[in-house]
Amino acid sequence: MEMRDFDSPAKNTWCPGCNNFGILAAVKQVLAELVNSGEARPEEIVILSGVGCHGKISDYIRVNSFYCLHGRTVPPAMGIKVANQRLKIIAFSGDGDAYAEGISHVVHAARRNLNMTLVVHDNEVFALTTSQVTPTTKRGFRTKSAPKGSFEAPLNPLHLMLSCGATFVARGFSGDPRHLRSILMEAVRHRGFSFIDVIQECVTFNPIKEKYLPKIYDLNKEGHDVTNFSAAWERASEVERIPIGIFYRVERETYEKQLLGERILAEEKPIPSIKKALQEFI
Amino acid sequence: MPIDPDFRAKRKKVGTHSGHDVWGPVNPPKELGIHGTSVAVDWDICNGDAICSEVCPVNVFDMVEVQGHPTSNRKSDPARESDCIKCLACETNCPTKAIRIEK
Amino acid sequence: MQEVSLLIGGQAGDGMMRAAELIGRIFNRLGLYAFVINDYGSLIRGGHNFCKIRAADRQIWHHRESVELIAAVNQDTIARHQKELTGDGRVLYDEGAAKYEGPHEPLPIPLTTMVQEVGGISIMKNSAMIGAIASLYGVPLSVVEEVINRAYGEKAAKNIELVKRGYEFAAKNFKPILKVEPVKRDPTPLISGAESLALGAVKAGMKLYITYPMTPSTAILNYLGPAQDELGILLIHPENEIAVANMALGAAYAGVRTMVGTAGGGFALMQEAFSMAGQAEIPVVFVVGQRVAPAVGAPTYTAQADLKFLLNAGHGEFPRIAVAPGDPEEAFVKTGEAMNLAWKYQSPAIVLVDKHLLESYMSIGIDENKVAVEPPEFAMGQEEYRRYRFTASGVSPLAFPGQKGAVVKVTSYEHDEYGYAEETADGIQKMQEKRLRKLSSIILDLKGRETVKIHGDPAAENLVVAWGSTKGAILEAMSLVNRPLKFLQIIYLSPFPEWEVSRHLSKARDVLLVEGNLTGQLGSLITEQTGFRIKKAVLKNDGRPFDPVSLAEKIKEAFGWK
Numbered sequence: 001m002e003m004r005d006f007d008s009p010a011k012n013t014w015c016p017g018c019n020n021f022g023i024l025a026a027v028k029q030v031l032a033e034l035v036n037s038g039e040a041r042p043e044e045i046v047i048l049s050g051v052g053c054h055g056k057i058s059d060y061i062r063v064n065s066f067y068c069l070h071g072r073t074v075p076p077a078m079g080i081k082v083a084n085q086r087l088k089i090i091a092f093s094g095d096g097d098a099y100a101e102g103i104s105h106v107v108h109a110a111r112r113n114l115n116m117t118l119v120v121h122d123n124e125v126f127a128l129t130t131s132q133v134t135p136t137t138k139r140g141f142r143t144k145s146a147p148k149g150s151f152e153a154p155l156n157p158l159h160l161m162l163s164c165g166a167t168f169v170a171r172g173f174s175g176d177p178r179h180l181r182s183i184l185m186e187a188v189r190h191r192g193f194s195f196i197d198v199i200q201e202c203v204t205f206n207p208i209k210e211k212y213l214p215k216i217y218d219l220n221k222e223g224h225d226v227t228n229f230s231a232a233w234e235r236a237s238e239v240e241r242i243p244i245g246i247f248y249r250v251e252r253e254t255y256e257k258q259l260l261g262e263r264i265l266a267e268e269k270p271i272p273s274i275k276k277a278l279q280e281f282i
Numbered sequence: 283m284p285i286d287p288d289f290r291a292k293r294k295k296v297g298t299h300s301g302h303d304v305w306g307p308v309n310p311p312k313e314l315g316i317h318g319t320s321v322a323v324d325w326d327i328c329n330g331d332a333i334c335s336e337v338c339p340v341n342v343f344d345m346v347e348v349q350g351h352p353t354s355n356r357k358s359d360p361a362r363e364s365d366c367i368k369c370l371a372c373e374t375n376c377p378t379k380a381i382r383i384e385k
Numbered sequence: 386m387q388e389v390s391l392l393i394g395g396q397a398g399d400g401m402m403r404a405a406e407l408i409g410r411i412f413n414r415l416g417l418y419a420f421v422i423n424d425y426g427s428l429i430r431g432g433h434n435f436c437k438i439r440a441a442d443r444q445i446w447h448h449r450e451s452v453e454l455i456a457a458v459n460q461d462t463i464a465r466h467q468k469e470l471t472g473d474g475r476v477l478y479d480e481g482a483a484k485y486e487g488p489h490e491p492l493p494i495p496l497t498t499m500v501q502e503v504g505g506i507s508i509m510k511n512s513a514m515i516g517a518i519a520s521l522y523g524v525p526l527s528v529v530e531e532v533i534n535r536a537y538g539e540k541a542a543k544n545i546e547l548v549k550r551g552y553e554f555a556a557k558n559f560k561p562i563l564k565v566e567p568v569k570r571d572p573t574p575l576i577s578g579a580e581s582l583a584l585g586a587v588k589a590g591m592k593l594y595i596t597y598p599m600t601p602s603t604a605i606l607n608y609l610g611p612a613q614d615e616l617g618i619l620l621i622h623p624e625n626e627i628a629v630a631n632m633a634l635g636a637a638y639a640g641v642r643t644m645v646g647t648a649g650g651g652f653a654l655m656q657e658a659f660s661m662a663g664q665a666e667i668p669v670v671f672v673v674g675q676r677v678a679p680a681v682g683a684p685t686y687t688a689q690a691d692l693k694f695l696l697n698a699g700h701g702e703f704p705r706i707a708v709a710p711g712d713p714e715e716a717f718v719k720t721g722e723a724m725n726l727a728w729k730y731q732s733p734a735i736v737l738v739d740k741h742l743l744e745s746y747m748s749i750g751i752d753e754n755k756v757a758v759e760p761p762e763f764a765m766g767q768e769e770y771r772r773y774r775f776t777a778s779g780v781s782p783l784a785f786p787g788q789k790g791a792v793v794k795v796t797s798y799e800h801d802e803y804g805y806a807e808e809t810a811d812g813i814q815k816m817q818e819k820r821l822r823k824l825s826s827i828i829l830d831l832k833g834r835e836t837v838k839i840h841g842d843p844a845a846e847n848l849v850v851a852w853g854s855t856k857g858a859i860l861e862a863m864s865l866v867n868r869p870l871k872f873l874q875i876i877y878l879s880p881f882p883e884w885e886v887s888r889h890l891s892k893a894r895d896v897l898l899v900e901g902n903l904t905g906q907l908g909s910l911i912t913e914q915t916g917f918r919i920k921k922a923v924l925k926n927d928g929r930p931f932d933p934v935s936l937a938e939k940i941k942e943a944f945g946w947k
Binding site for chain 1: 333336337338339340341367368369370371373374375383385
Binding site: 009043074075105107 | 413414572573574575576580584587588589590591592593595612615616617619621623624625627628629630631632633634635636637638639640641642643657658661751753758785786787788789790791792793794795796797798803804805806
């Protein structure tokens with residue numbers, strides 16, 4: 001398969017120059033590679049997305065999709081995985097979606113080590129609703145909901161995920177699409193909860209690329225040990241330079257294996273009779 | 283030096299290639315001109331790293347082989363120019379700023 | 386006519402509910418029909434818990450307020466309940482924990498000492514108490530032993546010993562109340578609404594139950610948790626109700642019949658997902674157990690005040706199926722039906738129940754053949770799959786992710802036939818109409834099913850109208866009124882069976898509404914749906930089920946029969 005086999009007929013309405021286009025292309029390439037390598041059949045891939053600019057990705061890829069309510073990308077993903085663990089799950093969320101409205105679900109999916117990938121399009125702003133603060137908005141940034149500049153301390157998504165027990169924690173940068181594609185491929189191949197926070201600019205409301213670009217570096221090229229939790233935590237604390245790449249990657253038993261073993265619930269027939277169960281009440 | 287945004291005024295169409303215009307001057311193998319109009323790639327700047335074709339969500343570009351050009355012997359060709367959705371992913375990601383999308 | 390009515394009480398943590406269930410089981414085993422209700426506060430230890438057990442040699446639907454025996458493991462129980470004793474009532478109590486000097490006959494028994502003698506723990510007092518109660522009603526010891534053995538399995542030995550001691554003590558020291566005669570009949574389960582509705586769902590193909598604990602629907606969790614392997618299903622308890630509902634959407638999208646359970650407050654959190662089930666046409670069954678509201682209300686007490694909330698829940702317009710069973714047998718059948726209808730019409734379904742139905746036990750026949758999986762329409766053929774294909778019935782054939790060649794796109798946005806977002810005026814209107822066409826299809830289907838039930842005298846001109854668990858109290862009250870009386874029990878609340886309700890209302894001379902709320906919610910629904918206005922009503926919202934005896938008086942009063 002080629003990436004164009006995933007082209008959808010939906011008209012794309014992202015702003016010209018939107019970083020989501022690069023992410024979209026990376027995702028289509030990863031899906032094609034998954035199919036070509038025999039890791040998944042096209043009908044076994046399900047993508048999910050929340051509400052916000054990022055969410056439209058469900059419309060823009062011709063593959064099974066679940067276009068969720070705002071903040072709720074993770075619970076349906078868990079429902080799908082429990083129903084049929086053969087399905088490959090990739091969920092997309094925004095910084096408002098994942099860290100504001102839906103943060104509880106993200107925390108618990110990481111803790112459970114549900115085998116899925118969560119990609120957060122983190123542009124530090126609510127964009128589709130024309131500029132309001134999110135939990136990752138930097139201090140002093142002016143938006144319609146914080147006209148004098150945000151005074152709240154921003155959330156560090158990597159620290160959050162590390163402390164919740166995510167087994168794959170990474171950061172991408174939409175300004176480096178090739179790198180982003182490679183960590184996305186690694187994330188999708190990871191057995192367990194894989195998380196990527198993608199730093200991206202909003203070309204309309206938060207154009208940060210030029211400011212961030214000189215600070216960005218690939219931590220995996222600097223001898224970082226991805227199995228060292230403390231080292232991952234240290235790297236995730238850096239602000240003068242901005243590390244991208246895989247911070248942490250370990251193996252742990254997945255949620256669905258512990259829950260189901262090899263069962264595929266969607267293929268199981270109901271028990272033919274409840275006679276025995278009724279007998280217990282007599 | 284990036285692609286000249288005013289190339290349509292300053293240059294002349296000298297031919298076509300794979301269904302799109304080629305803007306001169308063209309003197310192979312050292313000078314190859316600009317390929318495409320609404321999706322324009324300056325082949326004299328293009329370093330052939332193919333990032334444009336990787337980030338393009340609608341697969342506009344083909345990578346083609348050339349010989350004897352001083353910058354690179356692979357160039358990005360806007361073979362499906364009319365498929366462009368003007369997302370600018372190629373333009374913003376091109377490391378040599380060889381691409382210009384008509385907005 | 387044999388009739389038994391007793392109360393047992395103690396503190397929370399004393400094991401009263403378990404003991405009452407076992408006493409109910411003993412009578413059920415003898416062939417009597419039993420009814421067991423528990424009354425407890427929102428706490429784990431201390432406070433006051435009591436249960437009433439009624440048994441008779443014919444089908445009964447409810448307990449009675451008055452009892453001929455109080456069995457108390459503490460002082461408080463006697464103080465609180467002695468006014469409920471009949472004239473010749475007696476008080477059986479643990480003389481190590483309580484004293485009784487009053488108008489009724491005292492039956493002191495050294496439960497605490499007995500437990501110490503066998504080296505047991507305090508909660509085992511109940512076994513000696515059960516033995517004593519069995520003796521007072523002339524139940525053969527072997528029947529009690531059988532029930533206790535089944536309940537406790539390997540851990541039964543000390544309990545059996547205590548049952549014997551209690552039994553022998555009572556036989557030696559107390560006059561029997563009566564000797565119950567075994568009744569020969571096909572055995573029926575003594576089952577709660579929670580248990581039977583869970584089984585109905587299983588029979589209709591439920592493979593996944595997702596829930597967050599909330600009284601009273603926790604009773605379903607408490608049954609399905611331990612029983613899940615035997616029933617071939619899976620139970621999940623995620624982080625909150627919002628996750629519950631959204632997970633259910635995901636699982637159903639992937640082809641698994643899924644039910645969720647909650648109470649009014651939990652459902653309030655699920656509403657957005659409920660609306661998405663309507664929009665995305667994902668079948669999920671929501672069991673909502675009513676309790677006293679608003680807000681946290683009185684969590685462990687029953688009510689019927691969430692009807693209008695549920696019928697109007699979820700933003701936007703979409704078909705919903707809502708059914709309110711009135712007893713455990715109906716809970717079995719109608720929950721199965723709700724699951725089948727949800728899948729046939731790809732719409733959310735609500736099973737509206739309450740604490741009284743979910744947690745009370747009742748001897749009632751359940752025919753498992755009344756529920757089977759009714760397969761929905763699946764997509765076949767070679768053409769490109771359209772999840773929301775326009776059809777005359779409004780129902781688009783189903784496919785699930787994993788099906789070769791099908792791209793299955795569901796969405797919370799308004800969409801076109803393929804599931805891509807749609808914002809054109811024409812596109813929005815067409816899809817809204819398509820979804821609502823399903824409503825007519827459901828109504829057509831419901832016309833072939835039991836949407837209401839008529840009880841009592843079908844020719845009577847005096848009509849009582851009610852829904853849900855008040856059924857039991859009304860049936861009992863009718864037997865006490867002793868006048869020609871018809872009872873219209875409305876089972877389907879959405880789509881509303883106006884074709885049935887209008888017919889019965891137009892034939893009635895005098896109509897009385899009975900509901901567990903103060904605003905007459907069913908009454909205003911009837912007015913909305915049929916134009917008929919019911920002027921007389923017996924309404925209450927005090928957390929307690931109706932008492933058949935006082936309800937009978939209110940019915941007589943309303944119809945001028947006093």
